[in-house]
Structure formats: structure tokens, C-alpha cells
Amino acid sequence: xxxxxxxxxxxxxxxxxxxxxxxxxxxxxxxxxxxxxxxxxxxxxxxxxxxxxxxxxxxxxxxxxxxxxxxxxxxxxxxxxxxxxxxxxxxxxxxxxxxxxxxxxxxxxxxxxxxxxxxxxxxxxxxxxxxxxxxxxxxxxxxxxxxxxxxxxxxxxxxxxxxxxxxxxxxxxxxxxxxxxxxxxxxxxxxxxxxxxxxxxxxxxxxxxxxxxxxxxxxxxxxxxxxxxxxxxxxxxxxxxxxxxxxxxxxxxxxxxxxxxxxxxxxxxxxxxxxxxxxxxxxxxxxxxxxxxxxxxxxxxxxxxxxxxxxxxxxxxxxxxxxxxxxxxxxxxxxxxxxxxxxxxxxxxxxxxxxxxxxxxxxxxxxxxxxxxxxxxxxxxxxxxxxxxxxxxxxxxxxxxxxxxxxxxxxxxxxxxxxxxxxxxxxxxxxxxxxxxxxxxxxxxxxxxxxxxxxxxxxxxxxxxxxxxxxxxxxxxxxxxxxxxxxxxxxxxxxxxxxxxxxxxxxxxxxxxxxxxxxxx
Numbered sequence: 001x002x003x004x005x006x007x008x009x010x011x012x013x014x015x016x017x018x019x020x021x022x023x024x025x026x027x028x029x030x031x032x033x034x035x036x037x038x039x040x041x042x043x044x045x046x047x048x049x050x051x052x053x054x055x056x057x058x059x060x061x062x063x064x065x066x067x068x069x070x071x072x073x074x075x076x077x078x079x080x081x082x083x084x085x086x087x088x089x090x091x092x093x094x095x096x097x098x099x100x101x102x103x104x105x106x107x108x109x110x111x112x113x114x115x116x117x118x119x120x121x122x123x124x125x126x127x128x129x130x131x132x133x134x135x136x137x138x139x140x141x142x143x144x145x146x147x148x149x150x151x152x153x154x155x156x157x158x159x160x161x162x163x164x165x166x167x168x169x170x171x172x173x174x175x176x177x178x179x180x181x182x183x184x185x186x187x188x189x190x191x192x193x194x195x196x197x198x199x200x201x202x203x204x205x206x207x208x209x210x211x212x213x214x215x216x217x218x219x220x221x222x223x224x225x226x227x228x229x230x231x232x233x234x235x236x237x238x239x240x241x242x243x244x245x246x247x248x249x250x251x252x253x254x255x256x257x258x259x260x261x262x263x264x265x266x267x268x269x270x271x272x273x274x275x276x277x278x279x280x281x282x283x284x285x286x287x288x289x290x291x292x293x294x295x296x297x298x299x300x301x302x303x304x305x306x307x308x309x310x311x312x313x314x315x316x317x318x319x320x321x322x323x324x325x326x327x328x329x330x331x332x333x334x335x336x337x338x339x340x341x342x343x344x345x346x347x348x349x350x351x352x353x354x355x356x357x358x359x360x361x362x363x364x365x366x367x368x369x370x371x372x373x374x375x376x377x378x379x380x381x382x383x384x385x386x387x388x389x390x391x392x393x394x395x396x397x398x399x400x401x402x403x404x405x406x407x408x409x410x411x412x413x414x415x416x417x418x419x420x421x422x423x424x425x426x427x428x429x430x431x432x433x434x435x436x437x438x439x440x441x442x443x444x445x446x447x448x449x450x451x452x453x454x455x456x457x458x459x460x461x462x463x464x465x466x467x468x469x470x471x472x473x474x475x476x477x478x479x480x481x482x483x484x485x486x487x488x489x490x491x492x493x494x495x496x497x498x499x500x501x502x503x504x505x506x507x508x509x510x511x512x513x514x515x516x517x518x519x520x521x
Contacts, residue, residue: 031063036189047103049073054190056183058174071126072187073118075102078111086193087114088184092202095360097125108464109475122183123175123360130175132164132359143297143392144385150378154399161401164359173407175363178414181211188218198222201461202435209416216420221478225427226460229439230416230446234365242384242393244436245301248458249390252304256314258500263314276300279321288320301391305433305458311496366402367413391433418447425477425484426451427470429492431458450486457492
């Protein structure tokens, strides 16, 4: 269960109130000088990039002790005359590898103007890795488990935390967002750059906000794409994901109800949801092909999130509701498009796994305190099981490794402020399920940044992924320095072009409307 939360999240925020030690906000003291002045040796690596290794202290409070290595990647600006410095990027996680980010961003306009810098954060990939031993799955993969199963979910989280503590070694308590931000500043100095520009996705938005809070004099233009909420500690961020999935399902249900003449799922949103619940109950008793109730709940959540899938989702539910034979269903299910949902279900059910997995997610998400009373989780799980079953809502409310945290973080989370670096840009989609829409306006308000809202869209990570409006606004800001309006909108992916059909109309009237090519919404 905890592994699915990691996949689904991509990313989350932590907020504290304590002020960081003074050394983090000033020029590096002598003990850090050797790290800040190191010379990098670059060599060709994958995808046309070049890579180097940076040495950083494991513990910035005691830099003379242990050291770690960080793998850094780079593509140089293709237009040397237009070069305006370096742009660091992070894809999220926590625990996502950023090594390939320069190759990805080199395809955008940013590649002409910036030296693009990627990196594996401490604990990740080619950097000094934090690996934890994988433990056997104890809980049954079920989107709506009975109360009797809750203790197994807790047991699995406890065993996983104990295992990670044993195999995580001495580096685990130093794998944190604050230390990763300090690593970024070491890389900046090793590149001989006075300032960095920054583009962060998902959890990478929190990392960028922490960097700006600790090193405001070293941050220039910055974009936070699909931002975390600055005031939601990890558990609240997780729980809000389930709410976002449900909102998308409710929106889809209203859309499908308007097209009852096409999909026959119900004439009102409530009727459509009743059909969904009736189908889920039937699948719990007798699956249709590979479609169990758990996989069905995942498909509903994912299909409702992505607007272009709304028509396909409606057709699939219609077939399942009519108890179509598996062979008829399989012929029309868009498996490629709904592969994310199917893969999610398989991931939860899979018990044969590798011996080791990254422990970064299960460590960074423990930077802040979690409730220790299991009944607090069980009460939420009961609510989420009933109200938010789509997209595995109950997983978002369940205990995690942080419930049983075996280490004490050496410092509190960073208090996010913007004092001394330029106004940035936050981009947020209304239907984002990983970092819910409220997170974007909240981060923009906290930092005094400008907000771009992507309307009626469920995507997570907008820049460079096909939204021309977002790309244009971000490019104008990062390349030309032109801020978008304090609050503006971009259109999201279009809903399917399915006309509203009202079967009760006389045939002659319906024929007339059809002849005029009544457009869908």
C-alpha cells in the first residue's frame, strides 16, 4: 500500500515554523569552503548530456565528518549569445531522479537560453543512495477493505519502517529537503554561478521554495509547476488527493448525465454515480475478466481525471453495468489509454518484488510528525473507503512508515518565505490529483508569486508536456523576464466531442438538431 502512495503522489509538501540555523542563509563558513570551491570534471553521458560528480557533506552541521556524492547532468545553451545562466530542475518525488531532465527540457525553448542542470538528489539513483529492504506484502490489495483488514495495513507499514531503519544505514536521518536544497547551493557554487534559475515539478516545487527560503540571494527566476500546499503537512496532502479524485469523478458524472441518451448511465449525476456503485458492488462479487472492484475503482478515478478519456470511461462502465461478457468488453476497452489504472491495480496486488527499493520517499515524508494513534487513521479509513473509493482513496488515509518513525529528524522543516528573490510563477491544473488545485493558489499566496490556472484539466506537470498556453507564458517569463498577470488562466485538455442527446424529444426535433451538428461541450 505504501508503494502505491509513492507512485501516486509524485510529490508532497512539508511546512514547519522554526527558523533554520544561520549558516544556511549566509555565505558558507570555512568548513564548507572546500565543497563550494571544488572543480567539476565533465564527461559525456546518456541522451547527449554530460555528467559530473559533486561531493557534499552528509551532515551540514558537521561537514568535516562524512561525505556523499551527487551525480549532476548538463546540456549547454544551444545559442551561446543568448545564454543567461543556468536553470536547475527537479521532477518531483520525493525521490525522483532528475538526471534526464536536461535532455527533456533541451527540446523546449529553454534549451537555447540556459545551461540546463539536472541531478539525482541525495539518496537517489547515481548519487549516494538510500536503499531499504523490501518486506513482504501483508495487506490485501483492496480499494474497499473491511475494518478487519486495517490492522494488516498498519503491520505492513510498521514492518517496512523497521526494515528501512535497519538497512538505511547512517545516512537516513540526513536525507531531507533542507539538505537537498543545501546540496543545490553546493552545485551552484561548483558551477561558479552567482545565481540559479529553477523549474520544479510536484515535490520539486517544495524543494525550490525551500531553496529560495534558505538561499534567497542565489535564486533568480523560478517556476513551480503543480505545486504542493505550503501549509499541508504530509498526511493532509495525501488525504487531499482522494478528495481531488472524487471531484473529478463528480465532474465526469455530471457530464455523462447530460449525455444519458448516448451512454445510458443515468439522467442525473446522482444516477450515474449510483450506476458506478452498483457496478462496483457486482464486481466485488463476480469480476468480469480482469476487472475486479479494486481495478474498477482505479479506472474510474484515472478515467475521470483525464478529460479526453471521459467518453471511453462512460462506455466501459456502461458495458460493465450491463454485465457484458468478457470477450465483448475486451474488444472495446482502450487498454493503452487506461493502462495507468490497470498498472496501479497490478502494482498493489504484486507480491514478488526486488530485494531493495529506494527509501527516500519513506524518509523525506517523515520530516514532519505524523499521528501515532492508529485509531485516528482507522476512523479516516472508514470515511475514505465510503466517500473516496476512486483512485484508492483509502490508501491516502492509511498509516505509513511515518506513523512508526524510528528516527528523529535533526531539524524541523523549513519555514517558507520569499525575501530577497524575484517574483516567481506557479502553474496549477484544476483537476490535478497529485497536488490538488488549492495547493497552487496557497503556494502563490505564501510566496507572493503569480498564478496560472489550467482550467478543467487533470494533468500533473504542465510545462513542456503539450499545453501551448502554459509553454508560452513560462517561456516568456524564464527567457524574457515577462511575468504573466498576477492571476491568469490557460485552457486544459478538451473534453470529448460528444453531443448532448435528449431521448425524450420528438424524433423530428431530434433529427433537426442532429442535422445542425449540435456541438458537444
